[in-house]
Structures are given as structure tokens and as C-alpha cells.
Amino acid sequence: MKEQYLQTTRLIERLHRRFLDVIKSELDRLGVEDINNVQTLILFNINEDQLTVGELTARGYYLGSNVSYNVKKLVENGYLIQERSAHDRRMTRVRLADKGLELTAKINQLYARNAEEIEGRIASTEQLGQVNSVLMSLERFWSNLVSFTR
Known part of the structure; x- marks a missing residue:
């Protein structure tokens, strides 16, 4: 179990970095040079909401100091x-x-293009739902560990 657990943690980290690479590649394809992949993810997660920097941080998407810097850059651009x-x-x-x-x-x-390709070649909606369920349980587990150790 320990080896599977450690492999999962490594995969989560690598998958996040690879996902940011996918966004960067799309920005390059679109010729967008005044924003980076992390800033693009912040925009996507704000979507049509109106949020404070604190709310962005509280949602757990980003570290506080990085959010302030990135928001400043996003406003400037x-x-x-x-x-x-x-x-x-x-x-x-x-x-x-x-x-x-x-x-x-x-x-x-x-x-949408990615989701279509994934469904056709890698996993069904149900399979991704199962993966997401396990990852959410892992997130709750880690949150509880952090909460109870303070």
C-alpha cells in the first residue's frame, strides 16, 4: 500500500505540471505571450464570479503570495x-x-477537445468519476491530517 500511495502522490504532482504544460502549449499555439499558464488557470477558475484574492486562496487553488502577484499582472495586462x-x-x-x-x-x-479525446481513447466518464472520487477522498484525508495536527 505504501508504494502505491507514494506513486499516487508523485503522479498527482507530475500530472499537475503536465497539465500546466498543456495550457502553455495552447497559449503558444494561440500566440498569447502576455500571460502564463498559472495565470490562465486562475482566470479559468474565476470564470464569471467576482472574488477577492483571499477567496481565491481559500478555495485552495493557489498560494497566497503567488495569487497577489498574479492578480496584479492579470490586471496590468x-x-x-x-x-x-x-x-x-x-x-x-x-x-x-x-x-x-x-x-x-x-x-x-x-x-472540450481534451475531454472528447480522453473519452474516446483513455477512460469513460464513469472511470474518471471513480478516479475523482478517490482523489477527493485523498484530499479530505490530507485536510483532516493537517487540521488535527495543529
Whole structure:
């Protein structure tokens, strides 16, 4: 079991890096040079929401310092709009600008193509559902370990 567990942790890490490579490859294909793969993933995860930097971090997608830097770059390059909250002037919210919406639509097309190819050659919807179920259980397990050791 220990060897399988360690192989799973290594695969998770490698898969994430490879997924970022896929996004980078698509950005290159589209000729997009003013944004990186991690920033593209942030845009895609914001989607049509309006979020604070803290909410992005709390969702567990990114590390706090990286989120602040990447949000700043995304605003500077016209992908995000950052606005102060009307209720709490200390808080800022971000949402996608038109440029961000256009890019996320193109990335969504990439994901649709990938999903179609996966279903035809690698795994069924049900099989991916089973994998996701195990990964979510592993995430809960690790979250509990972290919560109870503090």
C-alpha cells in the first residue's frame, strides 16, 4: 500500500505540471505571450464570479503570495478588472475583463477537445468519476491530517 500511495502522490504532482504544460502549449499555439499558464488557470477558475484574492486562496487553488502577484499582472495586462468593495473599501474584488473572457472561452474549447479525446481513447466518464472520487477522498484525508495536527 505504501508504494502505491507514494506513486499516487508523485503522479498527482507530475500530472499537475503536465497539465500546466498543456495550457502553455495552447497559449503558444494561440500566440498569447502576455500571460502564463498559472495565470490562465486562475482566470479559468474565476470564470464569471467576482472574488477577492483571499477567496481565491481559500478555495485552495493557489498560494497566497503567488495569487497577489498574479492578480496584479492579470490586471496590468487587461485580463482582470479589480474594484474596491462598496461595503468595505479595504477589500478588492476581481472579475474577468473582456480579454479574460475571450481567453477563457478558448481554453474551454481546449478542455472540450481534451475531454472528447480522453473519452474516446483513455477512460469513460464513469472511470474518471471513480478516479475523482478517490482523489477527493485523498484530499479530505490530507485536510483532516493537517487540521488535527495543529
